[in-house]
Amino acid sequence: MYIDASLFMGMHAAVPGTRQACASFFAEHLRDRVWMTYEEVGRCDDVVWALPRDTQDAYYPFMDVLHSTMPVKRVPYTEDAWKTAADLPGRGVLSLRERLLMATVIASDSRLVTVNPRLLNLADQGLPVAAPENSDGRHGAFPEPLAGLYRTSLALEIDHARI
Template identity: 75%
Template structure:
């Protein structure tokens, strides 16, 4: 994603769960985003946080037990600000141009970023097709990045038993 003058960044469940994508290039790009932005404030709607939980809770208990320590430490380390939908977000969602094919959840996420004057970083293919239409939507930079610091790096390696289809998150 090219440099954007906006200082706030929204992320979604596809980016977060993309660190566990079955597709290696997506997994690397998503993990690189989080290693590069580990100490940067990012925003995530309650709905997107819940979507991540919904994906994980549908998996076998052993997979959950391997995944959740990483997620817990990452959420404790990285300043992820969780936010509800506001009346302004609902109004902005209703006024979005040309969003055919997006779910209500995706429209509300996009409206949340727009209302905040933020950019949205995602690997959701439905949202990425809106990039370049005057909306600050883009994919994470696919450049290689460092790894997580310990103990997060070890927890991440263990959590990789979880694999998801990022396009379905």
């Protein structure tokens, strides 16, 4: 399964429901292999590097340990993804980055987990995209010491619309 910057940075969203759903996703899938395009990884960095240094210092230990613990496979766009992007619905609604991400997911015969509302709207068109599951009211939690690092990293709180 693929993840995007909205899901990853959603762990630090100002909206508590989004933050909890995203953090729960990562806690529950901590040992599962997930894929993320280089562009989505870079989008996360772009958001964090624009913040004050003390906020970055509070955030990066969590991110570092999470990326070392969770098997996140970083991948480039492929020629198949570029070809698939031309046929995707959503022209004029999705950014080129979002279209290429969705094309990468489709070309890989995978699915995307996201909290990006523009991408989630594609599920109505039968495309492989879904929100993180969190409907039963139970929330996954990170194991220690990752849980402590996550609590400290919450010094970073972002307006999720920026992602």
